[in-house]
Amino acid sequence: MVFGENTALDVAIEVENLKCKKAFIVSDRDLIKSTDIPEKIKKALGNLCVGIFSDVEPDSGIHIVNQGAKLGVELGADCIVSVGGGSVIDTGKGMAILLKEGGRLQDYVGFQVLTRPQTPHIVIPTTAGTGSEVTYVAVIKDHEGGKKLIFGDYNIVPNVAILDPKMTEGLPPRLTAATGMDAMCHAIEALHSLQREPIADGIALHAIRLIKEFLPKAVDNGKDMKARGQMLIAANMAGIAFSNAQVGLVHALAHSVGAKFKVHHGLANSILLPACLRYNADACGEIYLNVLSALGVNIERIQPDEAGDVLADKIVEFTKKLSLPQKLRDVGVPEKGLKECSEIALSDGAIIYNPKFVTDSTEILRIYQLAW
Numbered sequence: 001m002v003f004g005e006n007t008a009l010d011v012a013i014e015v016e017n018l019k020c021k022k023a024f025i026v027s028d029r030d031l032i033k034s035t036d037i038p039e040k041i042k043k044a045l046g047n048l049c050v051g052i053f054s055d056v057e058p059d060s061g062i063h064i065v066n067q068g069a070k071l072g073v074e075l076g077a078d079c080i081v082s083v084g085g086g087s088v089i090d091t092g093k094g095m096a097i098l099l100k101e102g103g104r105l106q107d108y109v110g111f112q113v114l115t116r117p118q119t120p121h122i123v124i125p126t127t128a129g130t131g132s133e134v135t136y137v138a139v140i141k142d143h144e145g146g147k148k149l150i151f152g153d154y155n156i157v158p159n160v161a162i163l164d165p166k167m168t169e170g171l172p173p174r175l176t177a178a179t180g181m182d183a184m185c186h187a188i189e190a191l192h193s194l195q196r197e198p199i200a201d202g203i204a205l206h207a208i209r210l211i212k213e214f215l216p217k218a219v220d221n222g223k224d225m226k227a228r229g230q231m232l233i234a235a236n237m238a239g240i241a242f243s244n245a246q247v248g249l250v251h252a253l254a255h256s257v258g259a260k261f262k263v264h265h266g267l268a269n270s271i272l273l274p275a276c277l278r279y280n281a282d283a284c285g286e287i288y289l290n291v292l293s294a295l296g297v298n299i300e301r302i303q304p305d306e307a308g309d310v311l312a313d314k315i316v317e318f319t320k321k322l323s324l325p326q327k328l329r330d331v332g333v334p335e336k337g338l339k340e341c342s343e344i345a346l347s348d349g350a351i352i353y354n355p356k357f358v359t360d361s362t363e364i365l366r367i368y369q370l371a372w
């Protein structure tokens with residue numbers, strides 16, 4: 001991990017450290033259109049850059065990854081430099097697999113199917129939320145099947161993450177807030193996961209403290225470099241925490257409304273978090289007291305059995321201050337679509353780590369309705 005203002009401009013050093021010579025930048029059209037960031041990185045790479053693949057869309061799909069990898073092979077790329085948010089980084093992870101292994105991305109769905117290190121991958125995040133620069137997971141959409149596929153493998157953890165607050169400076173307030181809430185969900189879900197463990201707990205709790213303090217500042221003033229930097233660190237820490245502990249119900253439900261109705265991942269998480277906290281409350285009293293404490297709430301008079309509701313209310317208050325939408329109906333999800341989403345969410349890989357076993361899609365439907 002490299003941290004600091006303008007450190008992204010030293011990306012060539014990282015390429016050389018990895019003993020690579022042909023870096024292939026992965027980015028998205030919006031970033032190229034609205035900022036000079038990909039161009040700056042290209043310039044910083046100089047002769048080490050063989051080209052830019054800029055066709056990544058929000059919720060990147062399998063066909064995009066296959067297409068990008070094909071181009072990378074043609075250019076003889078030996079290293080991927082992802083410059084963007086979660087969708088770009090996950091596309092970069094998929095391309096890193098295909099540049100090494102060949103074939104189509106569909107052949108590598110699932111967990112721990114790879115047997116060797118993949119193509120070297122440097123990540124420069126332009127959002128602070130996904131934590132994908134440090135995780136072993138890529139989520140790629142299967143547009144035909146209408147669902148998100150999960151690729152989980154320790155061989156796809158990027159080699160280098162450059163956390164440069166200058167790279168998130170231009171992110172608009174709403175995206176800053178939504179991506180920041182993704183990180184909040186990673187941290188809270190790592191804490192209540194069935195696979196939680198003390199090291200991830202400590203990392204997640206500190207991520208929550210940082211998000212509580214610095215997300216409102218970064219939303220208020222995007223040029224606040226301290227807030228931007230601390231949010232990059234918070235998102236990174238939350239990513240480390242959930243890499244060990246996994247995420248749960250919130251993400252399972254967010255993946256499915258994201259795939260079906262194109263709701264932004266962070267936004268979906270942010271809206272679904274309070275309803276999921278209320279659902280999990282009776283299994284997580286002590287954990288949610290710890291979260292409340294990290295959020296700066298005096299927990300002396302709060303009983304464990306009321307902690308879930310108090311925390312859900314606190315999250316609602318926090319996201320209202322960030323001017324984020326509060327209900328699924330506000331972000332284009334039709335009520336009649338909830339039933340199908342609940343059936344898809346039941347088979348999402350994240351749901352198995354939820355602290356309460358969810359075995360029936362009607363339970364999920366009730367949570368969706370509460371958030372609708």
Ligand SMILES: [Fe+2]
Binds near residue numbers: 130182
């Ligand atoms: Fe997430």
